[in-house]
Amino acid sequence: MVLLLILVAFSCFNGVFSLGQKxxxxxKRLTTTPAPARFSHIPKDGATILEMKHIKHIQKGLTLxxxxxxxxxxxxxxxxxxRVESSQARVPISSGIQLQTLNYxxxxxxxxxxxxMIVDTGSDLSWVQCQPCRLCYTQPEPLFNPLVSPSYRSxxxxxxxxxxxxxxxGNSGLCGNNAPKCNYAVTYGDGSYTRGELGRDRLTxxxxxxxxxxxxxGRNNRGLFGAASGLLGLGRNDLSLISQTxxxxxxxxxxxxxxxxxxxxxxxxxxxxxxxxxNTTPVSYTRLIPNPQLYSFYILNMTGASVGxxxxxxxxxxxxxxxxxxxxxxxxLPPSVxxxxxxxxxxxxxxxxxxxxxxxLDTCFNLSAYDEVNIPTLKMQFEGDAEISVDxxxxxxxxxxxxxxxxxALASLAYEDQIGIxxxxxxxxxRVVYDTKQMQVGFAKEVCSFS
Numbered sequence: 001m002v003l004l005l006i007l008v009a010f011s012c013f014n015g016v017f018s019l020g021q022k023x024x025x026x027x028k029r030l031t032t033t034p035a036p037a038r039f040s041h042i043p044k045d046g047a048t049i050l051e052m053k054h055i056k057h058i059q060k061g062l063t064l065x066x067x068x069x070x071x072x073x074x075x076x077x078x079x080x081x082x083r084v085e086s087s088q089a090r091v092p093i094s095s096g097i098q099l100q101t102l103n104y105x106x107x108x109x110x111x112x113x114x115x116x117m118i119v120d121t122g123s124d125l126s127w128v129q130c131q132p133c134r135l136c137y138t139q140p141e142p143l144f145n146p147l148v149s150p151s152y153r154s155x156x157x158x159x160x161x162x163x164x165x166x167x168x169x170g171n172s173g174l175c176g177n178n179a180p181k182c183n184y185a186v187t188y189g190d191g192s193y194t195r196g197e198l199g200r201d202r203l204t205x206x207x208x209x210x211x212x213x214x215x216x217x218g219r220n221n222r223g224l225f226g227a228a229s230g231l232l233g234l235g236r237n238d239l240s241l242i243s244q245t246x247x248x249x250x251x252x253x254x255x256x257x258x259x260x261x262x263x264x265x266x267x268x269x270x271x272x273x274x275x276x277x278x279n280t281t282p283v284s285y286t287r288l289i290p291n292p293q294l295y296s297f298y299i300l301n302m303t304g305a306s307v308g309x310x311x312x313x314x315x316x317x318x319x320x321x322x323x324x325x326x327x328x329x330x331x332x333l334p335p336s337v338x339x340x341x342x343x344x345x346x347x348x349x350x351x352x353x354x355x356x357x358x359x360x361l362d363t364c365f366n367l368s369a370y371d372e373v374n375i376p377t378l379k380m381q382f383e384g385d386a387e388i389s390v391d392x393x394x395x396x397x398x399x400x401x402x403x404x405x406x407x408x409a410l411a412s413l414a415y416e417d418q419i420g421i422x423x424x425x426x427x428x429x430x431r432v433v434y435d436t437k438q439m440q441v442g443f444a445k446e447v448c449s450f451s
Contacts, residue, residue, distance in 0.1 A: 012340030021309035088271035089208035109204035111149030127216030128230030155198035192223020258448035259393035265450030279444035286386035308376030322420035338412035361407035
């Protein structure tokens with residue numbers, strides 16, 4: 001086994017020597033109980049802030065992450081085979097820990113009701129659970145009631161939003177003989193689904209109103225949504241929040257995702273005013289890879305990676321592209337790339353006792369005897385010299401809070417021809433900027449805080 005790892009490391013190594021780049025991770029801080037989530041709206045510099053926090057992960061959460069990745073790969077396989085003035089909104093984005101979901105959440109106002117919604121760059125249609133509900137999962141907030149919202153209107157069958165449902169959800173609008181309203185049905189690859197009718201209402205993001213926002217009023221919902229009131233779609237198709245608000249925010253949004261144990265919050269910013277960022281490094285941009293068949297996804301060209309300052313080589317760099325996704329937790333790499341990353345990490349992170357694997361994570365350690373450890377840093381490079389420098393809190397996943405089972409927070413895809421996914425765990429404390437007009441995504445280091 002040792003000989004095999006040495007051979008793998010040699011094949012991944014490009015011949016450039018480095019003294020190593022490591023960051024200190026305090027294990028004592030991460031084994032304490034995180035502060036409870038809080039939600040608030042704070043106007044600042046003409047922007048409205050939505051607070052963002054991360055959740056504590058459990059085995060069930062990683063199992064659901066496997067299902068989500070399988071769903072994304074299934075969607076890709078099925079599809080492949082078959083200058084405006086902009087306003088600004090800054091809203092807090094938070095962990096879904098209190099709502100039993102691995103995803104980040106924001107609080108928005110729909111009509112006159114405050115709702116907690118999952119933020120998902122891998123989806124387009126936004127939806128909430130609605131009264132009267134025939135089959136709904138349990139949520140702590142009251143269901144959205146369109147009858148008491150004075151600004152709510154049903155979307156009609158002959159309307160443009162109803163006609164665009166096919167490209168946004170994979171299902172065309174459903175209109176019965178005596179039903180002028182446009183019904184929708186979205187089934188996700190993991191079996192989760194939402195069904196109901198399309199509606200329009202005023203959506204308020206912090207202090208910024210968006211009139212006539214089209215969303216799904218779900219009357220029949222089941223699946224892996226925790227106890228959130230619904231989902232906010234940040235994809236690229238016509239019915240996504242980004243497309244519907246392009247005349248307001250210019251097709252630009254960004255977020256900074258905090259780690260789960262810091263007790264701090266992050267922000268979701270809509271608009272292109274970079275002055276409200278708190279980045280500590282310049283924003284470096286890479287272009288979005290055009291793919292008409294996978295238009296809704298954000299696809300990048302990953303050209304390289306390094307571990308602890310040691311550049312790696314793989315024929316998969318610059319290959320099929322990778323998705324960047326806020327809803328996937330753990331980054332998935334093609335098997336050959338993951339093998340290289342793992343081998344180099346183990347070459348540098350030596351002398352620590354091993355621990356059993358955990359769910360999809362196969363490289364684990366028992367660090368319970370240590371107060372802090374130096375971890376080799378991971379960097380991912382993209383076309384145009386853009387780079388993600390993975391935060392030290394995004395390198396290890398604490399399967400046990402006493403640090404007796406701490407795992408490298410990366411996983412391998414099942415097959416080489418599957419497309420890689422950069423998950424939210426590796427996007428922590430990074431300002432990620434999505435510019436759909438300029439067709440680019442940017443990265444900068446930022447300590448996520450809501451103030």
